[in-house]
Structure formats: C-alpha cells, structure tokens
Amino acid sequence: MALAACGESPAAPAGGGPDSLTVLPRSLSPGEQRAVRGGSHFAFDLLKAVDQGARGNVLLSPLSVSFALGLTMNGSAGTTQAQMQQVLGWGAAPRAEINAAYRDLMTLLPQLDSGNVTVQIANGIWVRRPNVPDTGFVSDARVFFGAPVQSLATPSLMYDSVNAWGARATRNMIPRVLEGTPSDDLMMVLGNTVYFAGTWRERFDPARTAPRPFTLENGTVVPVPMMSRVGGAPTVYLGGADRLPPLVATELPYGNSAYSMLVLMPMVGSAGDVVQRLDTALYGQISRAVATGETRGEVVLPKFTLTASRALSSALSAMGMSRAFSDQAEFPRLFPSVATKIGFVQHAVAVTVEERGTRAAAVTAVGIVPVSMPAGVVVNRPFIFLIRERLTGAILFAGVVRDPRPPQ
Template sequence: MGPAWLWLLGAGIAASAHGDKSPAVAPALSSQLSEPAPAYLKVTPTITSFALRLYKRLAADTAGNLLFSPVSMASTLAMLSLGARPDAPAQVLEGLGFNLTETPEADVHQGFQSLIRTLQLPSPKLELKLGNSLFLDQQLKPRQHFLDSARELYGAFAFSANFTDSTSTGRQINDYVRTQTYGRVQDCLQDFHHDTLAVLLNHIFFKGTWAHPFDPQSTEEKSFYVDDTTTVMVPMMFQSSTVKYLHDPVLPCRLVQLDYVGNGTAFFILPDKGKVDTVIAALSRDTIQRWSKSLTYRLVHLYIPKASISGAYELRGALAAMGIADLFTNQANFSSISQEGPLKVSKVLHKAVLQLDEHGGVEVAATGGPLQLVSEPLTLNFNRPFLILIFDDFTWSSLFLGKVVIPA
C-alpha cells in the first residue's frame, strides 16, 4: 500500500449580532491570576504568537481580504500530534511554538482540553461553538487509544466514511460543516486524493452581541478607498459613543476596541494610508498587550463597513515554512492513528467567514469603567484597508484574525 493521505480541515464563522443595552461582562485576565492558574494559560499565549506568525506569512501572500481562525488551526494540529510517532509530536508542537522543556507534551494537550471546554461554557448573549471531528475511511482500522485521547482531550467525534466514493463523502463532510456553522461555511472540501483515508476537521462558530450597538438607520452608502486608484461604495455603519480608543505613538495606526456582551472583544485597527504592511510586520503579543494597557475611553464618531468577508487557504506551504515540514513528507508516521500506512498529511485546508453588521436597538450604552469624555468627539473612519483581531477575553485566545481590503 502506497502513502495514504490524511487531510486537515479548519472551518470558522464569526458574526456580530444583535445590539444590546447591557455592558460587557467579560472578566479581566488579571482577576483570574489571583486564583490557581487554569490549564488553558499554558497554551493561549503560544497560540497567539503562532497566530501572528501565520498572519504575517498569509498577509505577505494575500493581496485581498484575509481571514482565519488561529484557535481552529492550532487545536487541529495539536490533535493530529496525538497520532504521530514518538518524534513527530515534538515537531508539530514546537512548530506551533511550544517549548516542550518548559511545557511538556501532556501539559499542552491538557491546556487545549481546558481551552476547548472553557470556550464552550455558556456566555450571555454570545454564542461560541468549537468542535473537532474525525472522518475515517471504513477500511482504516484506527487505534482505540488515539480515538479515546482525541475524544477526551479535544472532544473529537469519529465518523465512518467511504473515501472511494469521493462525491458522497465530500457531501457528507460539507453537510456536517454547513450544519455546525449554521449554513455559513459551505463547500469547504472540494476533491479528494484517491488514496485519502482520513480527514481531521475543526469547526468554530462565533456570534456576538455588540455592547455598543450600531443604529441600522444610520448606515449609509459611502466610499471605501481600496487603493490610490480603486474606490468602491459600501454600506457604512455609524455610531457616536464612548469607546476604547488609541492613537498609537509607536506604530502608524489608530484603533478601537469594541466589546461584545459576554467574553468577546474585537480590535479594529486602521493603519495610516499605505502603512498596512508596516503595522502587520510589527504585530506581536507585546504589541497587543501594550494596546490593551494604553487604550482610553473617548467619545468617537465611528464608521465601520457593514461587510462579509471570507478566507480559504491550503496551508501546507505556510506551515512547512514555519517548521512543521515532516508531516508532508515520507518522514511522517502516524502509526498511533492506525497500523495501516504509511500515513502522511496531504492537505491542510482552512475556510473562515466573518460577518460584520449592526443588528440591534437604536440606543447605545457605554461599557463600564472610568470614562473620559471630551468636548470634541474624534472621528475614526474605516474607509480604507484595515485589520481586525477577535479574542475571547476570558481565556485571551485569538479566535479570528483578518485583513479587510475590499468589503463585500
């Protein structure tokens, strides 16, 4: 039997949903540190660093819109490492950025287990659905230990599939993803290699409620300047409210932090004209932490496009360049998944969708905290390419990273 193919899929959907008068109620990370540190803190900083490294690489290769879910990708790869031979898990986890001397492999998996379970805890007015699944060919005889570990640590459900019938199996997987993401992510899987034996899939669905809602009646068609020669008309949402704002003294950008009711928060970053690449190149965990500490409450006239953007990627090249290379060669050995083989990864596919809208009431409520009102409001108009980073601010894990070049 020749090399058999193992596919990794990631699918995500983020949507801003109905506005509400309630303030954001996400607990600050600092308040958690007075108690015993939860296990997810062993992995979330590394996931964020991995996210930003991958973000920079994808941004360099993507001229248009960019969107992906770091939590989705990282958890899928970490789950895959459970099935690798003794030396391969180290390459996968170290490629994600883990120092296995400081954080042993078992602690990494327990951290992901804690993260996945925490993200799925009920949250008021915020829906976050994260799941893993395994589609295994009916001729494959998986090892029970791998199935048990994947189920216990990553909540992964296993399904039997017939990959010799690529049409029906493709429909089975696509229907599953479409159902799990409420119809938003469709056709994430197109064609199989004829030797495909397994697909590892992660899906994530995020639907939040703005703490500061936008008034739909204030949305108007306005110009969006894609570049020096291209202008498109887009529906531009508007609100005048007190929000967390920063004119960065270090990087050429301005930004606001918009909270969701519950545990979600989003950074909207507007680079100076022509400085998108400069800002992306400087992104790091330290940058985000500095922003979080430096933001102050200001009265802002805020304009953000009402848009739906998506991203679809084959990440094999990007991951190989980041140090996770043997998965795609004959050096790979996933004998812990099945004794059949050799197995190696053929494709790492990822698709994400982000919907920004203003649904909700007309009235606006300020979030809690020391408000600093100014007599003259600032105007911040996202009418040129901008960046968006969405975090769960309970675990401080990166849910979605995006670059909006052409709002659709």
C-alpha cells in the first residue's frame, strides 16, 4: 500500500523543504505490483473485520500482519495455503513469486526517502527444542524473509526471546507483544516487526499547539491538543453523490513525499461507515482526487499517541482462512513429522503523531501448536463389551454393563 501511495505523491508545497519524490527509483516487478494490489486489498479487509462493531480506537499494521502470515504460509500446503493466499491478496500466485515479492519489498521500502524516513522490517522464527523444522522451510525463510531461527528449551523462554526481539526492533515502542503464560504445546513462533519514523514535509510549530474542540461520534465535544500550521495540504471534499458519505480527504507528506498520512474525516455519519465502504477501487479514487486537490491555508491535526494489542485469529478466520486454525490445517513444511496449526496471531501496535512527525511500530507473532488429539473416550453410560480374538474374530466373552458399581 505504501508503494501505491508513492506514485500518487503531490508536488512539493510552497515554502521549501526537501525535494519531492514523484517516481519510484525503479519499476516494480509484476510480483511487486501484485503485492501492492493484494496488500491494499488485505489491509482494507482486515481493517473492516477488526473495526466491525468497534466503539473505541482501532490501530493495525497490515504490512506487519501480512509479512508474519506470509512467512507462516511458506510452510503450508493444500486448502490451507489456498485460503491464506486468497486472504492475503495473492490469489493463485506461485510460491516462488510470493517469496520474491516479500523479499523485494523488504529491500525497497526502507530505501525510499531514507534520508528523511526510517522504515525497518524484520522477521524471525523461534522453535522449541527438540523439535526440528523442515530444512526447506528454514532455507526459504532465511533467503526470502531474512528470518533467523532460534532454538529454545521452553515456551516461556520463547515468549521472553520474542518480546525482547520485538522491543529492540521497535526501539521499545512495543515492549511486549506476548503476554501471559504460553501453552505447554507451543512448538514455534514466527514474528515480524515494522518500525516507521518520518518527519513531516512541513512541520508543525509546537508553540501553536493548543486545546481545541473535538466532537466525538456521540456528539460530545471535548478539548484535545491540536497541532496547527500554515502552508496547506492537498485537500478535497468527496462523497454525497457517490458511495461515500460527505467527507474531507487530506494528505500530509513526510520528507520527500514518498510516504504520507492520508486522513479521511466524514462530515456526517461515523468513521466506521467509511471503513466498511473502503476498498482498493475507492482508495485509488480518493488518492487520485487528493493528488490534484486544492492546497488549503491551515492544517489542524490532533496530537496523539495510540497503542493497541489484539488477537487476530477470529478476524482472520472470518476473512476466509479458518482452516489454518483448525485441526485440518496443512503445514507440512513446518515440521516433517508433526501435524500443526496456527494457535494464535497476536498483534501489537503503537503510533505517536506530534509536531515533528510520526513514529509507529508493530510486532506480529504467530504461534504454532500441534493439532488437537482426538477427544478421549469417556465410558459413562451403560455399555456392551466383547472380549475377542481380533485376527479370527472369535468372541470369548460378551456382556452388557448397566451399573458398574461393586456388588454390596
């Protein structure tokens, strides 16, 4: 999705600042183009699934979730792989193309506007001893995802290692992604981190930040610290005659404009109404409109910090990849001799928006457990028994037990 935005970046606003990046340093490969389209599709579907019925703030990193699940999908096969590819926006693309696109995005995204914007993506795998993952899966994870493999003795040590790794990779914005006590059957954790730090192309003056009214969706007006600056931002008014309720769309670029924050504010209705209408076609329409929008004279934006931690298993199952979480899951490339499934997908995110710019970080952890053993047999009703010789079928004893209590 970030790459799609790069091609829509507006020209440099009046008032100076760094040079505006208007084209990518190279053409995207067909696989990367598919990754951008599919990634946007996945982002909106995930946002809809998580925001459905939500009353509070919602915060996600679709890119982090996609990388973590893409790494996990590399161990899948059959219906499980087909469902995961469909949900992640890959369709029927071959595994080699998907892996190459993830690898190339990991290389390209941090290079765009590296002097003004920091983007860091990392992946990792933690395995519980004495389990040994499939060598082909490990090789692909290292080559295409840069994911090292650590072997640890207990699930608790795995949790501790994942949390420490995530804290380092996010510069302590996400101190912990995995909370509580891990299940005893945890065999593997696959993780991804995304870290973003960008300075506004036109920064806000801290001296202008002051409380201003903010209207909540229930109509209550509350004071909120608001940043403001002159210098404008491309802004358009959309909706009414099309599928959207009337809304204001504005874009605030970072650095050389390769990265930006696109803000959509409905004038009537709720933000959730807009979320449920968003898709890749509408996103493209809004992006094109904003790119040619009129530059307004003042920008006023709340100064805020958000954090969120949520389990995504239910949302992902509802989106169409339920098999990966079931006892019918097919992950033959994770462990050669053990049938496994996804036990959890835990996602933690943090973002800080202030006068200088934006810092955001995410950690996604995918836990792998063995499929459930068949339910044990509890003989707690009257029953028949036959004592037999199995090969011939000869029955030596037969009985019906209706009351197994010892005789008085």
